[in-house]
Amino acid sequence: MKPTILTDIEGTTSSISFVKDVLFPYARQALPGFVRARGNEPQVRHWLDQVAMENGGVCQDAMIVETLQGWIDQDRKHTALKALQGMVWEAGYRSGDFTAPVYPDAVEALRRWDAEGYPLAVYSSGSVPAQRLLFGNSDAGDLLPLFHAFFDTAVGHKREPGSYRGIARSLGREAGDVLFLSDVVEELDAAREAGMRTVLVDRREDYPQPRTGEAAHGHARVESFAGIDPRSP
Numbered sequence: 084m085k086p087t088i089l090t091d092i093e094g095t096t097s098s099i100s101f102v103k104d105v106l107f108p109y110a111r112q113a114l115p116g117f118v119r120a121r122g123n124e125p126q127v128r129h130w131l132d133q134v135a136m137e138n139g140g141v142c143q144d145a146m147i148v149e150t151l152q153g154w155i156d157q158d159r160k161h162t163a164l165k166a167l168q169g170m171v172w173e174a175g176y177r178s179g180d181f182t183a184p185v186y187p188d189a190v191e192a193l194r195r196w197d198a199e200g201y202p203l204a205v206y207s208s209g210s211v212p213a214q215r216l217l218f219g220n221s222d223a224g225d226l227l228p229l230f231h232a233f234f235d236t237a238v239g240h241k242r243e244p245g246s247y248r249g250i251a252r253s254l255g256r257e258a259g260d261v262l263f264l265s266d267v268v269e270e271l272d273a274a275r276e277a278g279m280r281t282v283l284v285d286r287r288e289d290y291p292q293p294r295t296g297e298a299a300h301g302h303a304r305v306e307s308f309a310g311i312d313p314r315s316p
């Protein structure tokens with residue numbers, strides 16, 4: 084069977100600027116209204132209560148919103164924040180406020196790999212619903228049917244080898260039969276420690292300073308998906 088190709092999103096299939104300049108400001112601005120309107124729905128309350136607990140039991144919604152906005156500013160990859168962001172972005176996609184840019188080279192390669200029989204999967208800090216929204220509303224159309232599986236930080240954090248072992252188990256694959264693509268070397272280090280093959284996607288638009296030599300931590304390095312050969316060891 085062909086290896087599974089597991090891809091990160093931000094900085095890998097899609098630009099960092101889309102996440103930082105479109106998605107995060109949208110969530111920051113929409114959060115107060117979202118919490119007012121839907122804060123009593125159990126699936127929303129669950130995450131708001133988690134934030135409150137971590138913040139020393141602070142329970143006023145206004146303070147929870149402020150905490151969440153602070154976490155957005157710090158780019159915290161917190162599971163509660165990511166779950167809530169996903170729900171907020173849904174409104175943005177549905178109302179056509181934005182579509183999700185996916186790099187054309189990524190779209191081309193993902194379509195080709197799928198046609199060639201490589202199983203495709205996603206692992207991102209963004210929640211699984213947010214991942215599905217992004218690929219379902221991409222500026223290249225609906226890319227969701229290309230993917231067999233989606234993973235978020237419910238499986239563990241992206242810099243921990245155990246997360247990649249868990250993903251391989253869920254996929255029913257040996258770790259060595261999974262190729263992980265990411266823009267973050269620490270994530271690739273964790274995947275490699277778990278036994279996965281790795282490629283550093285080092286896009287000039289996202290990382291003007293190329294991460295060559297020691298900075299690539301020994302991972303294969305490409306500047307676009309066009310440089311990836313999933314057959315090479």
Ligand SMILES: CSCCC(=O)C(=O)COP(=O)(O)O
Pocket residue numbers: 091092093094102106160165168206207208209210213214217241
């Ligand atoms: C899934 S769309 C939102 C992206 C996001 O919130 C995020 O934190 C992306 O992190 P990644 O692990 O894809 O680099």
Ligand SMILES: [Mg+2]
Pocket residue numbers: 091092093094095265266267
């Ligand atoms: Mg990334």
